[in-house]
Every structure is written in C-alpha cells, then in structure tokens.
Amino acid sequence: MNNRDLIDLLNAQHRLEATQWAQLFETYTDEDLEYAMALARDITVKNFGKTIYFRGIVEFSNYCKNDCYYCGIRCSNKNVSRYRLSPEDILKCCDEGYAAGFRTFVLQGGEDGWFNDERMCEIIRTIKAKYPDCAVTLSLGEHSRESYKKMYDAGADRYLLRHETADETHYDILHPAHQTLENRMRCLRDLKEIGYQTGCGIMVGSPGQTSETMAKDMVFMQEFEPEMIGIGPFLPHKDTPFKDKAAGSVKLTLFALSLCRIMLPWVLLPSTTALGTAEGDGRKMGVLAGCNVVMPNLSPLEVRKKYMLYDNKAGTEISASDGIAILRRQMEEIGYEVVVGKGDFRKGDQL
Ligand code: SAM
Numbered sequence: 001m002n003n004r005d006l007i008d009l010l011n012a013q014h015r016l017e018a019t020q021w022a023q024l025f026e027t028y029t030d031e032d033l034e035y036a037m038a039l040a041r042d043i044t045v046k047n048f049g050k051t052i053y054f055r056g057i058v059e060f061s062n063y064c065k066n067d068c069y070y071c072g073i074r075c076s077n078k079n080v081s082r083y084r085l086s087p088e089d090i091l092k093c094c095d096e097g098y099a100a101g102f103r104t105f106v107l108q109g110g111e112d113g114w115f116n117d118e119r120m121c122e123i124i125r126t127i128k129a130k131y132p133d134c135a136v137t138l139s140l141g142e143h144s145r146e147s148y149k150k151m152y153d154a155g156a157d158r159y160l161l162r163h164e165t166a167d168e169t170h171y172d173i174l175h176p177a178h179q180t181l182e183n184r185m186r187c188l189r190d191l192k193e194i195g196y197q198t199g200c201g202i203m204v205g206s207p208g209q210t211s212e213t214m215a216k217d218m219v220f221m222q223e224f225e226p227e228m229i230g231i232g233p234f235l236p237h238k239d240t241p242f243k244d245k246a247a248g249s250v251k252l253t254l255f256a257l258s259l260c261r262i263m264l265p266w267v268l269l270p271s272t273t274a275l276g277t278a279e280g281d282g283r284k285m286g287v288l289a290g291c292n293v294v295m296p297n298l299s300p301l302e303v304r305k306k307y308m309l310y311d312n313k314a315g316t317e318i319s320a321s322d323g324i325a326i327l328r329r330q331m332e333e334i335g336y337e338v339v340v341g342k343g344d345f346r347k348g349d350q351l
Contacts, residue, residue: 004035007032007259007262011039014262015263018216018218021215021219021259025256033258036262037254037255037290040258040261041288043265050337051338052294052337053104053294053338053341054101054102054294054327054339055293055296056093056097056106057106057297058085058090058093059109059297059304060084060090060107060108060115061084061109061114061115062307063082063112064111065111065113066111068179069173069240069242070207072239072309072310073308083303084112084114084115085299087122090107090127091126091130094130094131094134094298101338102134103133103135103343104136104158105131105136105137107139107140108138109140110141111140111141111142115140117147120140120151124136127155128154133342136155136157136158137156137157138151138158139159142184143187145194152195157344158196158227158228159191159198159199161187162230163181163201164203164206165208165213165217166219167181167216168181170213173208174208199227200226200229201228202231203233203234204232204234205249209234214256218263221263222263227268228270229268230270231253231256231260232273233247233274233278234274235278235309235311236310236311237309237310237311248278250275253275253286257269257286257291258290261289266347268343268345269291270295271286271287271289271294272286274309277314284330284331284333293343294338296320296324297320305317
C-alpha cells in the first residue's frame with residue numbers, strides 16, 4: 001500500500017500495524033507530510049475549532065535524582081546551578097498565570113525528594129482552593145502508585161509522563177540500567193487507572209531511535225489511548241553524553257504529530273517548546289500539523305536559564321507576560337485564537 005493510502009487507512013480505522021507505521025516513518029516524502037498535516041489540521045479544526053488551549057508551565061525544581069543521558073538537568077551534570085521554588089513562589093506564578101487568562105497550571109520538575117507527597121499535596125490543595133476553576137497538571141516523573149493516588153485525591157487532574165520510547169533496547173540506550181521501561185510503563189498504567197488525564201510521548205530523533213522503534217511507540221499509543229501526547233525533537237545539551245548527537249528532524253516531528261492527531265482525533269496535543277527551539281516558527285508549524293495546545297512558561301525569569309533541558313531553549317530570556325504575548329501573536333498570525341478555559345479532554349463523535 002502506498003503512504004497516502006496508509007494515511008487514509010489510519011484515518012478510517014485509527015490504527016495501523018507496526019510494519020505499516022514503520023513504512024510511513026521510513027519512506028514518507030514531503031508530499032506525504034503535507035497530506036498528513038492537512039488532514040490532521042482539518043480534524044483538529046472540526047473537533048476544536050480554530051482555538052488553542054494555553055497551559056502555564058511552572059518549572060519549580062531542577063533537582064533530579066535521575067540521570068537520563070539526554071537531559072541537561074540530569075544528576076551527573078555538575079554545571080547546573082540547582083534551584084527549587086518555594087510553595088509561595090509557585091503560587092505566585094499561578095497568580096500571574098490566572099491574571100493572564102490561564103486555567104491550567106502545569107507543575108513540572110526533576111525528581112526532587114524535597115517535594116515529597118505531603119508538600120506536593122499541600123501545594124495542589126492550595127492552588128485548587130484558590131482557583132477551583134483551574135486544572136492542575138503534574139509532570140514529576142516516576143513515583144509509586146500510592147503517591148500518584150494521594151496527589152490525585154489532593155486535586156491534581158492530569159499527569160504528563162513521556163514514555164520516551166516503547167522499545168526496551170532503545171530505552172536502555174537513553175537511560176542508566178536502574179531506570180527501566182517496565183517502571184515507566186507501570187507508572188503510566190497506574191496514572192490512567194487512578195483517573196488522571198494521562199499524557200505520554202517521545203522525543204523525535206533521540207539517539208538509537210529508528211522507524212521500527214517509532215512504530216512501536218505508535219502501536220503503544222493506539223492501545224494506551226492517552227488523553228495527551230507530548231512530542232518534540234530531541235535537542236542536544238552540551239553537558240550530557242549526547243552532546244555531539246544530531247538534533248531530531250523538525251519534519252519528522254511534524255509528521256509524527258499529524259499521525260497522532262489522525263490516530264486519536266480528540267487527543268490534547270501540545271506544540272512544544274523544543275519544536276519552537278529547533279525552528280523559530282516551530283510552534284506555528286506544530287499547530288498547522290494538528291496541535292491544539294501551547295504551554296507558555298510561567299517560571300520566574302531568574303530561574304529560566306537553570307531549567308535548561310537542552311541547549312538554547314526558547315523563552316529563557318523573556319518574562320512570562322512577554323512570552324505569552326509572543327505566543328498569542330504567533331497563533332493569531334496563523335488565524336488561531338487562544339481561549340481561556342480548562343480545556344479538559346473530551347471525546348466527541350469520532351470523525
Ligand atoms: N522529570 C519529569 C519526567 O521525567 O517526566 C519531568 C521533567 S523532564 C525534563 C520532561 C521531558 O523533557 C522529558 O520527558 C523529555 O522527553 C524532555 N527532554 C529532556 N531532555 C531533552 C532534550 N535534550 N531534548 C528534548 N527533550 C528533552
């Protein structure tokens with residue numbers, strides 16, 4: 001079957017075989033990319049209108065006990081100046097975000113033991129008490145089922161945990177031996193069962209990735225049916241073992257995003273900061289590929305540069321309000337409007 005027929009088949013049945021996914025990633029042309037992007041865009045506009053949900057991200061700690069080989073804040077990187085925001089600072093970021101129209105706060109950080117269950121639950125409860133009309137999304141890495149449950153009961157609504165790759169050999173290229181794909185997947189299953197709107201995802205072009213590993217990612221996601229998918233290009237960081245590796249392809253990232261939209265027409269799909277870093281217009285292109293979420297940074301300017309996951313990360317030199325204004329304008333330039341609203345996952349009639 002040719003690639004265009006495969007994309008049509010995906011649109012009809014919302015799933016493909018691993019070999020069909022691999023064929024798409026291995027052999028797609030610029031025309032296939034355009035075709036997939038146009039289809040994905042149509043689906044997004046039909047389901048969500050020309051509206052984009054904004055989520056305010058607060059990067060509250062760059063302490064991390066993990067040592068992911070790709071990540072700039074890995075524990076072995078001694079050149080990082082470590083910080084953690086106080087609960088009061090985190091709330092201030094939310095105050096600023098609320099005033100700017102945000103109704104989702106994403107609390108993201110390294111795996112920092114200082115933020116134990118008790119402290120996290122207190123922070124979640126405080127935000128939800130002050131802003132009951134807002135969603136709290138967590139992105140705190142791997143924890144026990146009990147911790148996830150406590151934070152859910154404290155009021156957290158959503159959880160982002162990229163699976164990074166669904167292929168074990170590839171997972172082991174990206175992480176030290178004690179970090180396992182098995183545990184990452186256990187976490188994702190627990191999160192979904194507890195009731196979180198759950199996000200998984202990958203970096204496109206991470207070292208060791210192939211069309212076959214990406215096919216496994218797609219097969220995993222079509223089974224798992226996440227409510228959110230985070231996909232951005234891998235970008236090297238100078239203080240990691242992958243410093244000399246090539247950055248992931250923007251085209252392939254856009255193709256993967258479009259295919260995710262066609263596969264899961266209602267999924268919440270952010271156009272990521274990494275995409276905006278790889279290419280100035282990246283986040284606009286992401287929207288034109290079927291994304292419907294953008295996540296401006298609400299972290300205080302003083303700490304932005306310290307949450308450097310990869311080199312030259314976009315938005316580290318501008319204030320939260322300037323960053324929001326720029327993104328809003330970028331969305332308007334392509335005819336999309338930013339909406340105030342929680343933007344929960346909902347599943348309407350599939351196309
Ligand atoms: N600690 C939490 C976790 O593990 O999910 C959240 C923070 S972690 C830094 C968030 C995501 O950043 C990771 O899932 C990874 O996909 C992405 N990331 C890290 N380093 C990156 C790089 N060099 N290029 C692109 N994305 C990267």
